[in-house]
Amino acid sequence: MTVNMTKGQAISLQKSDGGSLTSVRMGLGWQAAPRRGLFGSRTREIDLDASAVLFADKQPVDVVFFRHLVSDDGSVRHTGDNLVGGVGQGGDDEAILVDLQRVPVHIDQIVFTVNSFTGQTFQEVQNAFCRLVDETNGQELARYTLAGGGAYTAQIMAKVHRAGQGWAMTAIGSPANGRTFQDLMPAILPVL
Amino acid sequence: MTAELTRGQNHPLPRARLEIRISAGTPIVAGATLGDENGRVHGVEWVAHPGTPALPGLEVSRQAAADHRLAVDLDAVPDAVHRVSVLLALPAGGQGPGRFGAVAAPFVAVTGLDGDEVASYTITGLEAESAVVALELYRRQGAWKVRAVGQGYTGGLTELLTDQSLPQAHELARGIHEAVAGGLARSVPAPPARTADGNRSRQAATPAHGTDHGAAASQGTPGTVPPVSPYDAPGVSDPQTPGAHAQHGTQQPYPAGPGDSATAGPSSAPTGGGPIDYSHPRRQDAAPPPPPPAAPPAAPGQPARPVAGDATGWSMEERLYNQVWGMFEDLARTTAAYRSAVDFADSRMEKELDQVLSDPRSRIGGQGDAAREAARTRHTQLVSQAREALDRDIAQLAAEADVVEPALPAAYARWDSPVWHAYRVPMEIPMALRLGDLHLPEADRIRIPLLVRLPLERGLWIDSGRSASLDGSFADSHEMRSLGLETAVAHAARLLAAYPAGEFTVHVIDPAGSGAQALAPLVQTGVLAAPPALGAAGTADVLARLTQRVDLVQMALRGGAPDALPPGLDTSQQLLIVNDFPHGFDDRAVNQLRYLADEGPAVGVHLMMVADREDSAGYGPLLDPLWRSLLRLTPVADDHLADPWVGHAWTYEPALVPPGSQVLRQVLTQVAAARRPWDR
Numbered sequence: 001m002t003v004n005m006t007k008g009q010a011i012s013l014q015k016s017d018g019g020s021l022t023s024v025r026m027g028l029g030w031q032a033a034p035r036r037g038l039f040g041s042r043t044r045e046i047d048l049d050a051s052a053v054l055f056a057d058k059q060p061v062d063v064v065f066f067r068h069l070v071s072d073d074g075s076v077r078h079t080g081d082n083l084v085g086g087v088g089q090g091g092d093d094e095a096i097l098v099d100l101q102r103v104p105v106h107i108d109q110i111v112f113t114v115n116s117f118t119g120q121t122f123q124e125v126q127n128a129f130c131r132l133v134d135e136t137n138g139q140e141l142a143r144y145t146l147a148g149g150g151a152y153t154a155q156i157m158a159k160v161h162r163a164g165q166g167w168a169m170t171a172i173g174s175p176a177n178g179r180t181f182q183d184l185m186p187a188i189l190p191v192l
Numbered sequence: 193m194t195a196e197l198t199r200g201q202n203h204p205l206p207r208a209r210l211e212i213r214i215s216a217g218t219p220i221v222a223g224a225t226l227g228d229e230n231g232r233v234h235g236v237e238w239v240a241h242p243g244t245p246a247l248p249g250l251e252v253s254r255q256a257a258a259d260h261r262l263a264v265d266l267d268a269v270p271d272a273v274h275r276v277s278v279l280l281a282l283p284a285g286g287q288g289p290g291r292f293g294a295v296a297a298p299f300v301a302v303t304g305l306d307g308d309e310v311a312s313y314t315i316t317g318l319e320a321e322s323a324v325v326a327l328e329l330y331r332r333q334g335a336w337k338v339r340a341v342g343q344g345y346t347g348g349l350t351e352l353l354t355d356q357s358l359p360q361a362h363e364l365a366r367g368i369h370e371a372v373a374g375g376l377a378r379s380v381p382a383p384p385a386r387t388a389d390g391n392r393s394r395q396a397a398t399p400a401h402g403t404d405h406g407a408a409a410s411q412g413t414p415g416t417v418p419p420v421s422p423y424d425a426p427g428v429s430d431p432q433t434p435g436a437h438a439q440h441g442t443q444q445p446y447p448a449g450p451g452d453s454a455t456a457g458p459s460s461a462p463t464g465g466g467p468i469d470y471s472h473p474r475r476q477d478a479a480p481p482p483p484p485p486a487a488p489p490a491a492p493g494q495p496a497r498p499v500a501g502d503a504t505g506w507s508m509e510e511r512l513y514n515q516v517w518g519m520f521e522d523l524a525r526t527t528a529a530y531r532s533a534v535d536f537a538d539s540r541m542e543k544e545l546d547q548v549l550s551d552p553r554s555r556i557g558g559q560g561d562a563a564r565e566a567a568r569t570r571h572t573q574l575v576s577q578a579r580e581a582l583d584r585d586i587a588q589l590a591a592e593a594d595v596v597e598p599a600l601p602a603a604y605a606r607w608d609s610p611v612w613h614a615y616r617v618p619m620e621i622p623m624a625l626r627l628g629d630l631h632l633p634e635a636d637r638i639r640i641p642l643l644v645r646l647p648l649e650r651g652l653w654i655d656s657g658r659s660a661s662l663d664g665s666f667a668d669s670h671e672m673r674s675l676g677l678e679t680a681v682a683h684a685a686r687l688l689a690a691y692p693a694g695e696f697t698v699h700v701i702d703p704a705g706s707g708a709q710a711l712a713p714l715v716q717t718g719v720l721a722a723p724p725a726l727g728a729a730g731t732a733d734v735l736a737r738l739t740q741r742v743d744l745v746q747m748a749l750r751g752g753a754p755d756a757l758p759p760g761l762d763t764s765q766q767l768l769i770v771n772d773f774p775h776g777f778d779d780r781a782v783n784q785l786r787y788l789a790d791e792g793p794a795v796g797v798h799l800m801m802v803a804d805r806e807d808s809a810g811y812g813p814l815l816d817p818l819w820r821s822l823l824r825l826t827p828v829a830d831d832h833l834a835d836p837w838v839g840h841a842w843t844y845e846p847a848l849v850p851p852g853s854q855v856l857r858q859v860l861t862q863v864a865a866a867r868r869p870w871d872r
Contacts, residue, residue, distance in 0.1 A: 056536045072532065072838045074525030104529035105577040106536040 005144040005158075005171040013100075013132075013141065013160070013167045020166040023099050023135040026052070026112050026158070027092030030128035032120075045084045046125055047117040050094040051181040052076050056106040058192045064096060065181055075102035076110065097135060098160065100167055109161040111172075111188050113181050116153040122175075123151060130157045132169055144171045154178045156188055194301075194309040197340035203311040205329065205336045208266040210310070211303045212278055212327065217296035218289060219256040220280050221349075221372050224264075225356055226250070227275035232357040236364050238273075239353070243371035250276065256283045256372045266329065266336050275330045277341070277356070280315075281323040281349045284369040292318035292344065300326045302338050313340040322348040498592035500599035509601060513623050513643060516596065516604070519589055520630070520640045521837055526585040527634050528838040533578035541571040586635045593638050600626075603690045604641055607682070607849045607856070615859050617693050617866040621646050625690055627683060627825060630833060630842040642833070642844065644823070646690065647765060651789055651799035653822035654680045657806055669804070675827035676802045677710035677771055679846045682856065683825075684769060684800065686847065688719055689859050693866035697762060699738070700724035700769045701731050703776025707802075711771075717860035719867070721762075728776050735784040738768060738797055742788060745795040765796040773803035774811065782811060789821050 005011065013021045028050040051065035054076065062071045066081035075098065082093040098110060112130065122128065128146040133139065144158060152175035160169050176187035195203045214222050223241035225233045233239065240247045242254050249268030253260050262278065269276065280298055282289060289295050292315075301312040315326055321344030328339045345351040349368060353361035503518055505511035544567035554560030602611045603622035606629075625646055629639040656669075656676030684698050700711060702724040714720050725734045744761065748754045757763070774782065789799050801822060808815050824832065831843040849856045 057540060059536075061532060061536065070525075070837070072525065073529030074522065074837075075529065102529070102581075104533045105581060106533040106574055 005142050007171055007173040010168055010170040011142055012163060013169055020100075021134055021136075021141075022101050023097065024141070024160070025092075025133045025135045026050070026096045026098065026160075027131050027133060028094045028096075028114060028129070028157075029092050029131075030125050033124050033126040045118065046120050047081075047083045048094070048125065048128070049081065049115050049117050049180065050078070050096055050130075051113050051115065052078070052096045052098070053111045053113065053181055053188060054103075054107045055109040055111065055192060057108065058189065060185065061107060063181060073102065073104050075099045075104070092131070100160075109159050109192055111159045111191070112157045113176075113184050113188070114155050114157055115178055115180055115184070117179060119153060119179070121151045121153055122146065122155065132158070132160075142169055142171070144173065146173070150175055152177050154184055154187075156184065156191060159191065195311040197311050197313040197338075199313075199317075199340050199342045202337050202339040205266070205302070205310060205338055207304055208336070209305055210264045210266070211305060211307075212260075212262040212264060213301045213303055214260040214262070214278075214280065214298060214326070216258055216280070216298040218282075219258055220260075220282055220295075220298065221256045221368065222260040222262060223252055223279050223281070223368065224250055224262060225277045225279065225353070225358075226269065226273040227277065227356060228272055229274040231275055233353070235358070236360055239358070239364060241364075241368045241371065243367050254371075264329070275328060277325050278327040278329075279323060279325050279349075279352060281352070281368070283372045284322075284348065291320045291322055292324060293320060298324075298326065302327070302329075311338050311340075313342070315342045317342070318344050320346050322346070323352045325352065498588070498595055500595045509604075509623055512596065512600060512604060515592075516641050516643055519592055519596070519638075520835065522585070523589055523632065523635060523638060523640060524835045524838045524840055526582060526589075527632050527840060530578050530582040530634060534575055537571045537574040537578070540574075541567050544570075582634060586638065589635070590637050593640075597639075597641075600641070603646075603686070604643060606641075607847060607853065612855045612859060615689065615862060617862055618690065619692055621692065621695070622690050625686060626847055627652075628844050628846045630844055632840060632842060639845075640842075647796065648687075648798050649793055651793065651801070651822045652680075652683065653819060653824045654683075654800065654802045655805070655824055655826050656802055657804035672804075672827065673706070673772070673802070674710055677707045679825070679827040679848060680769055680771075680800055680802045681710055681714055682846065682848050684714065684767060685719075685856050685860055687767060688863050691765065693863070695764045696767065697721045697764050698767045698769065699734050700771070701734055701776075702771040703727055703731050704772055707771040713856050713860055717857060718864045719860050724771075728778065728781075731776050731781055734768065735781055735788070738766060738788055738792075739784050741766070742791050742795055742797050746791065749795070765798070766792075767798050767800060769800045769802065771802045773801055774808045782815070786815070786818050789818050 013024070028048065030046065030048050032046045049066055051063060052071075053060050054062040054064075054071060062073070062076075064071050064076045064078050066078065069078040069080065070076070077097045077099075079095045079097065096112065103110070114128075114130070116122070116125070125146075129143055130146075131143040132141045134141055146155060146157075154176040156172045156174050156176060158169055158171050158173075160167055162168075172191050174187065174191060176184050178184045178187075195201075197203060214220075221242060223239065224247075225240075226238040226247065227233050237244075238247070240250045240252045242252070242256070245252050245254050248270060249265040251263040253262075264276065266276075278300065280300075282292065282295075284290075292298070297314050297316045297318070299312065299314045302310045304310065313327060315324060318324060324344040325341045328341050329336055330339065345355065347354075349365035350362050353365055358364065501508050501511040501515060503511045503514035505514050545564060548554045548560050548563045548567070551560075551563075554563055597606075598609070600609065600611070601622065602609075602615055604624065604626050605611050606626070623645065624643040626641045626643055628642045630642050631639050654676045656673045688696055688698060690696075698714065698720055699722065700707075700714070700720060702708070702711065703726060705724075705726050707724070708715075711724055715723065722734075725731055741761065744757060748757050768788065770785070773785075777785070785799070788797055792798060799822065805819060825846060826832065826844060827846055829843055829845045831841045833842045833844045834840065835842060
């Protein structure tokens, strides 16, 4: 059963039967907003990039993005860059898989970000969402829809962090500006 | 001449035989109702829908699709019919969009049979409606006209049909949706199950699977093929088996209904959403791969026991190759996780200890000691956690290595493996060749075979220089040289053994004759093309012949005339072993060697240098590109190879023949015997 998350909400990533999750997928989907006026049929391509930054004690340790598709330890994998988005009709355009059991012991937070590589602001993006899926059975655990696209080019979507023995997810949804995750570092640090 | 209609507008129809083309961004249901002069639909037999696709003069598709073509023959429509309404509906019950407001505006066009458009209409302004009457063809004073209607119904098909005074509207609407669900289930194949090595990290971009769209289609409607594991039943008859694509031609994904293809014409063509069969209809030579060994069921709570060859591939050889590389990557990444955790623990402890030192309060009393102790405990705890995770992974990989190593074929196996005693000259070259073993200090037990693809893409350089060997035993330069040549001979013998008879030729340059002892196995068994070349003259001769060969083959390839090669030319792969470089080489010979290193691999001429780089320092930077283009191997264990994922320094150990073993000579004797008929 999907939980529709709101900004700042946290959910625990326990399975309904009490077992803990082993593998999750963070999926990102978006579409270019239709253009009004003349030449409305000319499509513009919006390249959003999903990245995951691995933190140990508030220090960035590793990052998974379109140029480094697998974290050094192999626990976080990016399925590949999607340059246009929107073709999946509600499916994931980019996905990052996290094998929670294999995440190194010192990593305590994984922050997921979205950047507009082509520079359009989120005003020109519609139906953007990020969702967390239990990779073992395909069930959607949480969905967070980007509401009210504003004049910014990046967003810190959510973080998955250790909570007790298991993991929890917090929807963050704070706007930022930048082309890749490097530009976001100052914006990420306050939400850790 | 096209009329673009707006809502309510009408247009005369010039002909009776027409096609109505519908396109929407998403699969939709298309149907048509026949009405009398008052617009009343008399019964279910007056409705054409996917369940009953054909009525007199009217034909609709059997399934939901993004594009439709309805065939209409107005002359064949019964006289009592005065109105034909074309209706569209969204399939119910699926996970697709439930309202037209969420999909692209449907576009409807009336065309002649030759395709020229008579009138078109884009249905805009729909919101919560899930069914819509798109067009109406109606009789007016004996002639037919078309009107753009665009009347939507929030209540779906039921409301639409009720509005047309159909008494059984409810039942019919349900029937239509059932028929559509059946068609949907027929047309979309179940997604393949995850492969057995799904937990293996792969760099390649895989498509994000399991999107809403695919999942909607595969949900178990009666009549669907249940999702099967690709390894369960790789039988010829199973159309779901990945890899058995060639078999698709015999299975029709669309069961042809009676009269379906005969009357419908274009409307029965596979429309959006169906699988497309790219295979040749009559060619079936791509046999499915034999099934890999099945993993025994794992005990509950235990990781699955590893099985040799459970990676993907078309043959056992390819599976083992992929499995070895998978183990290589897993070990690299697991170790990276451990190392980064330990690094982090170290730096954190250092920081905490620094803090304690700089805090003046900690100098008084036991506070400082307690804080130091706490920092150390946190360090120990994290490191032991990391070690635990590493040990768990290493145990799993060690178990895998234990089953994989004995299963390796000769080309992948160590020289002490029993498969070398059962050696037979192969009929075709293997995928790859083992050049040695790799291991990491954290996991000393696990030896990963270093497999390189054949044919070789770059030459080899056996470094006989003084390397600071790991165990501290400092071999003197003479010993290193003979060890280097011994290693080279072992590699060359393996290459000779891996190729079919006569397809691999080895030349040796040994200008000073210093390698006679190490080269003895090659010389005495008679596998060499010619005795080792001695002196400057011999060197020049061998180099000249190989250079000429490279030139000729290159010219022939560039000119697109491989048939034009001289008849006596040996077309096999060539390996040149150079011992004691640069002894006996003049400038001309060095240049020829560089030419061979640059151009040779593309035309099957490879170098194996046994050399100490310092010896050739006199040539200056001239030879740097030569060294860089070769794969450097060492005759003793040395940590100089980096993996492609994380860049750990791996300790390389060459694949050497165990001391006293006769296996090398036995193998080479067989190779020589197999070559004799070719060498006449």
